[in-house]
Amino acid sequence: xxxxxxxxxxxxxxxxxxxxxxxxxxxxxxxxxxxxxxxxxxxxxxxxxxxxxxxxxxxxxxxxxxxxxxxxxxxxxxxxxxxxxxxxxxxxxxxxxxxxxxxxxxxxxxxxxxxxxxxxxxxxxxxxxxxxxxxxxxxxxxxxxxxxxxxxxxxxxxxxxxxxxxxxxxxxxxxxxxxxxxxxxxxxxxxxxxxxxxxxxxxxxxxxxxxxxxxxxxxxxxxxxxxxxxxxxxxxxxxxxxxxxxxxxxxxxxxxxxxxxxxxxxxxxxxxxxxxxxxxxxxxxxxxxxxxxxxxxxxxxxxxxxxxxxxxxxxxxxxxxxxxxxxxxxxxxxxxxxxxxxxxxxxxxxxxxxxxxxxxxxxxxxxxxxxxxxxxxxxxxxxxxxxxxxxxxxxxxxxxxxxxxxxxxxxxxxxxxxxxxxxxxxxxxxxxxxxxxxxxxxxxxxxxxxxxxxxxxxxxxxxxxxxxxxxxxxxx
Amino acid sequence: xxxxxxxxxxxxxxxxxxxxxxxxxxxxxxxxxxxxxxxxxxxxxxxxxxxxxxxxxxxxxxxxxxxxxxxxxxxxxxxxxxxxxxxxxxxxxxxxxxxxxxxxxxxxxxxxxxxxxxxxxxxxxxxxxxxxxxxxxxxxxxxxxxxxxxxxxxxxxxxxxxxxxxxxxxxxxxxxxxxxxxxxxxxxxxxxxxxxxxxxxxxxxxxxxxxxxxxxxxxxxxxxxxxxxxxxxxxxxxxxxxxxxxxxxxxxxxxxxxxxxxxxxxx
Ligand code: SF4
Numbered sequence: 001x002x003x004x005x006x007x008x009x010x011x012x013x014x015x016x017x018x019x020x021x022x023x024x025x026x027x028x029x030x031x032x033x034x035x036x037x038x039x040x041x042x043x044x045x046x047x048x049x050x051x052x053x054x055x056x057x058x059x060x061x062x063x064x065x066x067x068x069x070x071x072x073x074x075x076x077x078x079x080x081x082x083x084x085x086x087x088x089x090x091x092x093x094x095x096x097x098x099x100x101x102x103x104x105x106x107x108x109x110x111x112x113x114x115x116x117x118x119x120x121x122x123x124x125x126x127x128x129x130x131x132x133x134x135x136x137x138x139x140x141x142x143x144x145x146x147x148x149x150x151x152x153x154x155x156x157x158x159x160x161x162x163x164x165x166x167x168x169x170x171x172x173x174x175x176x177x178x179x180x181x182x183x184x185x186x187x188x189x190x191x192x193x194x195x196x197x198x199x200x201x202x203x204x205x206x207x208x209x210x211x212x213x214x215x216x217x218x219x220x221x222x223x224x225x226x227x228x229x230x231x232x233x234x235x236x237x238x239x240x241x242x243x244x245x246x247x248x249x250x251x252x253x254x255x256x257x258x259x260x261x262x263x264x265x266x267x268x269x270x271x272x273x274x275x276x277x278x279x280x281x282x283x284x285x286x287x288x289x290x291x292x293x294x295x296x297x298x299x300x301x302x303x304x305x306x307x308x309x310x311x312x313x314x315x316x317x318x319x320x321x322x323x324x325x326x327x328x329x330x331x332x333x334x335x336x337x338x339x340x341x342x343x344x345x346x347x348x349x350x351x352x353x354x355x356x357x358x359x360x361x362x363x364x365x366x367x368x369x370x371x372x373x374x375x376x377x378x379x380x381x382x383x384x385x386x387x388x389x390x391x392x393x394x395x396x397x398x399x400x401x402x403x404x405x406x407x408x409x410x411x412x413x414x415x416x417x418x419x420x421x422x423x424x425x426x427x428x429x430x431x432x433x434x435x436x437x438x439x440x441x442x443x444x445x446x447x448x449x450x451x452x453x454x455x456x457x458x459x460x461x462x463x464x465x466x467x468x469x470x471x472x473x474x475x476x
Numbered sequence: 477x478x479x480x481x482x483x484x485x486x487x488x489x490x491x492x493x494x495x496x497x498x499x500x501x502x503x504x505x506x507x508x509x510x511x512x513x514x515x516x517x518x519x520x521x522x523x524x525x526x527x528x529x530x531x532x533x534x535x536x537x538x539x540x541x542x543x544x545x546x547x548x549x550x551x552x553x554x555x556x557x558x559x560x561x562x563x564x565x566x567x568x569x570x571x572x573x574x575x576x577x578x579x580x581x582x583x584x585x586x587x588x589x590x591x592x593x594x595x596x597x598x599x600x601x602x603x604x605x606x607x608x609x610x611x612x613x614x615x616x617x618x619x620x621x622x623x624x625x626x627x628x629x630x631x632x633x634x635x636x637x638x639x640x641x642x643x644x645x646x647x648x649x650x651x652x653x654x655x656x657x658x659x660x661x662x663x664x665x666x667x668x669x670x671x672x673x674x675x676x677x678x679x680x681x682x683x684x685x686x687x688x689x690x691x692x693x694x695x696x697x698x699x700x701x702x703x704x705x706x707x708x709x710x711x712x713x714x715x716x717x718x719x720x721x722x723x724x725x726x727x728x729x730x731x732x733x734x735x736x737x738x739x740x741x742x743x
Contacts, residue, residue, distance in 0.1 A: 010678065017684045323667045327684040361678050363671030363685075364544060366638035383585070386546025409542050413550035416536040417557050426509060442717055452679040457686070457714030460510045467503050467512035471531055 004148055006334030006346055009357035013328040022158050026326050029157050033320040036263035037371060044255070054256050055375040057249045058311035065301065068210040068243050069292060075213020079275030081288040085240075089119035092293045096121065096202070096235055097128050099289055103233050105130055105199040109191075111217065111224030112136035113204025114152055114314055115237045115293055117336035118349075121202070132202070133194045135223040137187055144171045150330030152316035152337065153261050158329055191223070201231040201285065205238035207253055207313065211246045214274045215290070216254060218267040225271050234285040236273070240292050241301075241310040253313060256373035260315035296349040303395070305384045309344045311374050316341075318368035318378065324361065333358060340368035340378045347385055352398045359385035408449070423469065429462045490614055498528035500565035502558075502604070504572040505537040506706045507727075514706060517733035518571055518607060521620055534561045540578040543586060544672045552586055552593075559583075559596050567614070568604040571729050572705050573636025576606040581639060606636065607729060608704055612645040618652045624734045625655035628726075629698035631689070631712065632665040633705040646704055646728055653731060661696035663688075670711040686715045693723060700724035700740070702731055 016022055041048040061068060073083040086092035100108070108125060110116065110132055122143075125132040134143040138156040142149050145167055149155030156164070165178040174186050203224055205215040215236060217224045228234050244250055258264045277284030300306050319325045319339030330338035334355070335346040343362060347355035364379045372378070389401040390409075400406060415421045437444040442458035445451070453459055465473070499522060503515040519529045539554035558579070562568055570576050583597035611617055630650060636642045650658050669675065669685030689712060693701045699722075703709045706727055713725035726740055734740050 010680070013678070014680050017680055323669070323685050323688075324681060327681055327688075360546075361674070361681065363634065363667050363669065363674050363682075365634035365667035365671070367634075367665075367667065370638055380585070383544070383546070386544075387548050388546070390546035391549065405545075406547065409545065409547040409550040412542065413547075413553040416539070416554040419534045419536060422536045440717065442714075450676055452676040452682075453714070455679040456683040456718060457675075457679075457711065458717045459714060460710060462509055463512050465512065467508045467515035468531065468533060468535070470512055470516075472533065 004331065004334045006332075006350065006355040006358050008334065009332045009361055012332035012334070013361070016328045016332060021160055021163075022329055023327075025157055025160065026329055029151070029154060030320055030326045033263055033317075034371075037259060037317055037320065040259035040263040040265070041256075041373070044259070050252060050256065051373055051375045054252050054373060055311065057244060057252060058313075058374050059308075061244050061249070062241060062301065062307060062310045064245070065241065065243070068245055069240060071210040072208050072213055072243060073290075073292075075210075076275055076288075076290055079213060080278075081275035081290060083290045083292065086291055086293050086295070088295050089293075092119050092237065092291050092295070093121055093124045095291055096237075096289075097124065097130075099233065099235060099287075100125070100128065100130055100200055103199060103287075105233070107131050107133065107194065107198045108200040108202050109133050109135050109194055109198040109227045109231060110139070111201070111203035111219065111227040112139050112155070113202070113237055114149075114336050115204055115239045116202065117149065118239075119237070119293060119295060121237070130200075133191070133198070135191050135195070135221075135227055136219065137184065137221060137223075140187055140191065141167065144168075148331070149336075150338065151319060152314055152330075152339070152341075154316075195226050195230050198227075198231040199233065201227040201229070201234045203228050203234070203236050205236050205242050205290075206257065207250060208238060208243040209245075209247055209250055209272075210243055212272075212274070214272040216250060217271050217273065218254070218258070218269065220262075220264075220268040222269050225269050228271065228273060229283050229285065232285055233287045233289070234273075234276070235289045235291060237291050237293060240294050240297050242313070253374075257313050257315045260313075260317035260371070260373035300348050306344070306348055306381055308376055309341070309348065309378075309381060311376055312341055312345070313374060314341070315373055317371040317373060318376075321367040321371040322362075323365060323367065324363065332361075341376075344378055344381045344385065348396075352385060352388055352393075352396055353401060356389055356401045359389060405449070419468070423466070426462055426466055426469075430464070433461050490616070495525075495527065495615060496566050498530050499567045499569045499610070500530040500532065500562065502535060502538070502562065502568055502570040502575070503531070504570055504575050504706070506710065507571060508535075510710065511706050511727065514571055514727045514729050517727070517729040518569070520733040521611070521729060524620060525615065525617065530565065532561050532565065538575045538578045538582075539586070540575055540582065541672055543578065543582050548586060551582075555583055555586055555597065556593065559593070559600050562600050562604075563596060565600075566603065567610065568600070569607055569610045570604065571607045571727065572707070573606050573633045573640055573642060574705055574707060576604055576609075577635035577639040579604045606640060606642060606704065608645040608649055609640065609642050611732075612648055618648045620649070620652070620732045622652075622656075622732050622734050623654040623736055624731060624740060625737045626700060626740075627657045627659060627698050628700050628702050628731070629659050629661045629693055629696040630664060631661075631668060631693075631701050631703040631708060633703055633708050634667050636704050637665055642704070646702070649728065649732060650702060653734075655737070656731070659696050659698055661692040661698070661701075663692055668708045668712050670707050672707075675711060682711075683715060686711055690715050690719070690721070690723075694721065698723070700726050702726050702728050704728050 276288040325339040333342040539551040542551035587594040
């Protein structure tokens with residue numbers, strides 16, 4: 001597999017479109033979850049309007065992020081946990097490695113966590129001689145295959161039962177089968193040994209609660225609960241925006257998160273973790289660390305235009321309805337986060353010019369916003385990113401991405417400013433299109449920069465007379 | 477089936493006596509340039525309602541193509557021209573959901589830092605209506621006396637549906653066309669893959685999406701797909717024709733102006 005890189009958006013997308021297995025899997029996933037999620041919102045006791053209430057809860061939390069985070073840190077410290085604020089990926093990874101070294105960790109079991117993908121934790125652990133083992137079934141499959149997750153919630157969505165059967169036969173030494181229960185059982189056996197042998201548990205955080213000093217982690221397999229309680233040390237990574245003020249906010253946000261993620265009323269396992277095991281408690285780690293990761297989030301927080309993307313609770317509902325994601329899958333987005341949310345977050349975190357294709361490679365159809373449990377206006381932010389690419393932007397270190405196209409639009413604006421010029425442009429187009437091949441009255445091939453259109457589509461010619469020209473003639 | 481009686485009362489609906497004698501047409505640049513017959517159809521529809529259609533001769537484009545591509549300075553230039561041309565008009569009607577969405581919502585973003593133009597754009601936006609919305613919600617009509625014996629399916633354009641919330645109006649209008657049989661396709665509300673410059677910059681992704689749309693149209697068994705935006709229709713038809721399928725893409729205005737099937741099939 002190629003290294004993930006948003007600069008390869010088009011090529012990676014093309015490969016995905018040409019892969020019938022992937023196309024089937026994506027269609028399946030979207031078909032299953034699109035209506036189910038919409039219905040799950042409808043079925044909320046408070047009605048789908050709860051999404052706007054949740055939006056306001058998130059807005060207030062992000063507006064008070066500094067106070068909420070220090071409240072959380074204080075409570076966790078009181079409970080005997082340790083909190084570290086990491087400015088960037090390096091700091092977060094290094095801090096985790098330090099903890100691991102102090103405890104002589106050889107094996108770490110991991111609950112599903114996108115922020116650890118974001119900071120590149122697994123390769124760093126491996127390089128330090130620590131074996132990281134993903135324990136979410138989907139993540140485990142992807143890890144065994146040496147790949148990266150292609151969906152925020154369903155990381156192995158791109159793999160078929162058959163492929164998984166072959167993978168397990170090769171890696172776990174079992175006889176080939178594509179029977180899901182048998183495969184699940186094989187994974188469970190292999191993972192059980194890892195759970196018992198692990199020195200460290202690593203998890204993400206779905207949502208922290210400032211008021212109580214807890215972090216909620218959700219799963220459907222119970223694996224996160226085991227990762228966070230069995231090993232002697234637990235390290236939790238949390239994107240610094242993943243916090244709500246009060247426990248009553250959790251009630252709303254977590255119900256919406258589960259509906260957005262998988263059209264479930266509630267995840268199978270919800271744990272609230274507030275620190276290490278207390279003296280006398282038999283369960284829980286001896287040491288608990290929370291690493292709160294900034295890694296570009298403060299910069300997003302400081303910009304009113306993009307702050308809204310920090311309301312995201314990473315449910316992946318937007319991926320499940322996005323018609324572009326439905327065709328290209330997760331890899332073209334070139335980072336931990338894919339789909340509509342990735343198209344906004346990745347440019348902001350890794351460079352807008354570098355991820356220009358992510359800002360431009362959507363149709364602004366608005367399906368993501370409608371599916372988002374916290375009603376985030378993703379199309380608005382995509383437009384804002386495009387505006388930065390078009391004109392450049394000092395604050396975000398953006399240089400104009402397409403100077404030639406900008407000149408074309410200058411010319412276009414000049415034409416649109418007077419009907420006389422518009423009519424002249426139509427006349428010119430009519431002359432030029434005479435040179436183009438036609439079939440059944442439609443144009444078969446357009447010259448650059450419009451040639452993309454006719455790669456797989458015909459184009460109507462400019463009419464002999466525009467409507468306004470007809471009217472003018474008639475009026476005379 | 478005429479659904480006018482089943483539609484919920486709309487506060488916008490004007491009683492017959494309060495109907496203006498004329499509307500102002502913003503033809504929209506793609507209609508004006510590629511599909512003048514769509515604008516002709518709009519004129520026919522209003523003539524049947526006894527209303528004249530005013531057509532400001534200086535009109536060009538609302539600015540949406542530049543806005544969606546990020547070129548805000550250029551979009552503002554076109555938008556200012558649009559506002560100047562239309563600010564003294566009465567009710568402005570446009571046979572395109574995405575352009576009405578641009579005027580209603582895009583301009584607010586475009587002129588956010590310019591109170592003068594923002595106020596002017598608001599005044600125009602308040603009086604700008606998408607065709608089907610104007611017919612059904614403002615005038616309170618669904619039956620325009622049209623006739624067309626055909627099995628049709630309807631494609632929901634993105635900005636029309638999710639931006640303006642227009643979903644039942646076109647269906648009610650199609651339902652009232654004599655002889656027309658409306659069948660819903662799967663995922664009628666899913667994007668067709670047009671997306672303006674997106675279609676040109678990312679043709680593989682765009683046409684993969686359009687192919688899915690066309691497959692759903694074919695599976696519906698319809699002889700034609702009807703829509704409210706020629707941009708989507710141009711895209712869908714482009715693939716239909718490249719695949720040499722015997723299916724039409726028809727703007728709703730032409731359907732509503734039709735006297736018989738031949739008006740659409742042999743024009
Ligand atoms: S943007 Fe909304 S829908 Fe998408 S992952 Fe975030 S919360 Fe979920």
